Amino acid sequence: MTLLSGIRVLDLTNVLAGPFAGYQFALLGADVVKIEIPGQGDLARRLGADPELSDQGLGVSFLAQNAAKRSVTVNLKHPRGQEVFERLVASADVLLENFRPGVLARLGFDWERLRTVNPGLVYCAISGFGHTGPMRERPAYDQIIQGLSGMMSVTGTADTAPLRTGFPVCDTLGGFAAAFATAAALVRRERTGQGSHLDLSMLEAALSAMGWVVSDYLIAGRVPSPMGNENVTSAPSGTFRTAEGQLNIAANKQEQYETLCRVLGRPELLTDPRFTTRERRKAHRHELREELEKTLAERGAREWDELLRDTGIPVAPVLTVPETLNLDHIAERGLVHSMPLPGTAGTADCHVRLLGSSFHVDGKPVGPAARPPLLGEHTDAELRHIGYTDTEIGLLRQEGAI
Secondary structure, eight states: OOTTTTOEEEEEOOTTHHHHHHHHHHHTTOEEEEEEOTTTOOGGGGOSSOHHHHHTTOOHHHHTTOTTEEEEEOOTTSHHHHHHHHHHHHTOSEEEEOSOTTHHHHTTOOHHHHHHHOTTOEEEEEESSOSSSTTTTSOOOHHHHHHHTTTGGGSSOTTTOSOOOSSOHHHHHHHHHHHHHHHHHHHHHHHHOOOEEEEEEHHHHHHHHTHHHHHHHHTTOOOOOOOTTOOTTOSSEEEEEOSSSEEEEEOOSHHHHHHHHHHTTOTHHHHOTTSSSHHHHHHTHHHHHHHHHHHHTTSOHHHHHHHHTTTTOOEEEOOOHHHHHTOHHHHHHTOEEEEEEOOSSSOOOEEEEEEOOSSEETTEEOOOSSOOOOTTTTHHHHHHHTTOOHHHHHHHHHHTOO
16 A cells, blocks of 8 residues: 555554554555664564564564564664664654653654754654653553543443453554554645654543543533443443343434334333333333343344344444454455564464554555564665665674664
């Protein structure tokens, strides 16, 4: 995909939020140069469910969001490494980093210096709390942000909350927000030539994404509470037990509720005074659930899905991740991409399956154009690109600068 062809991104990030943002640019054709610590690399290279891959510096967590990037090792604490980095900055359109606030400045690259080196640079700094405010220097991982944002307080039931979501949602939201803000800044630069300093707070990204929940308090004055799989705005809208498996039903409109009652063969629920209007159904949601589950217990979730999915009622069975990935729909949309992965210890090449983008462009799925890189795989080629000779590259390596 070439929507961002010609855009050059320095990805100075580690683990998840930042690399995820960089991956969005790589998927769309940007030249993403991943800057890594010599001999170590991104911590994600050693994380994931396959210990053998982690031992090879190709951890599952790294593979998941670093395809189509090029790896260059630079020691930012070495004076010669800083010279290399300055040349890289001068050649770039975008710099992504997710150090704690102040780290890059202490290395000699604050915003003033960066924009002196490259006035058109779009510099996006991703951190837990942003670069201002009393919490700015606190370290933060996804779980910390989930707890501080209030997200955990509304996840689960009254008995199980606070509960962490089953994936690092705040890291992912932060990555999406960073990619969106950076793309917007590139549009402005195209029009004006002006670079940008983007200060991305994962905490604020999480709160922004919780818009409806947060607005319940800001506007209506209602403190959000955990409701499990129920939908606070409507009933019946949630997860229901069946004879086999669970079924999500979201009959949020009056006509959808009426259709549901007819398909289930429960017309009496339409005239039951407890359930005749949206507000009454919300007030008696537990009684309504009991009535519906009496009928839903007659068939399994997949059978009910077959009966209900063409009625206009949003409905689907609750699936596991493997079940979802095996859907014909996912295969036809081309979300999952297979590509070769080189062995690193004399082992044979293998293939890995990676996720592409969540959207199609001009009718085509968007996937990575190249495999994830080995640590430092592109260092020499990249340094030649910014003007170093092979002799100079050899000296930089001897000195520990790259």
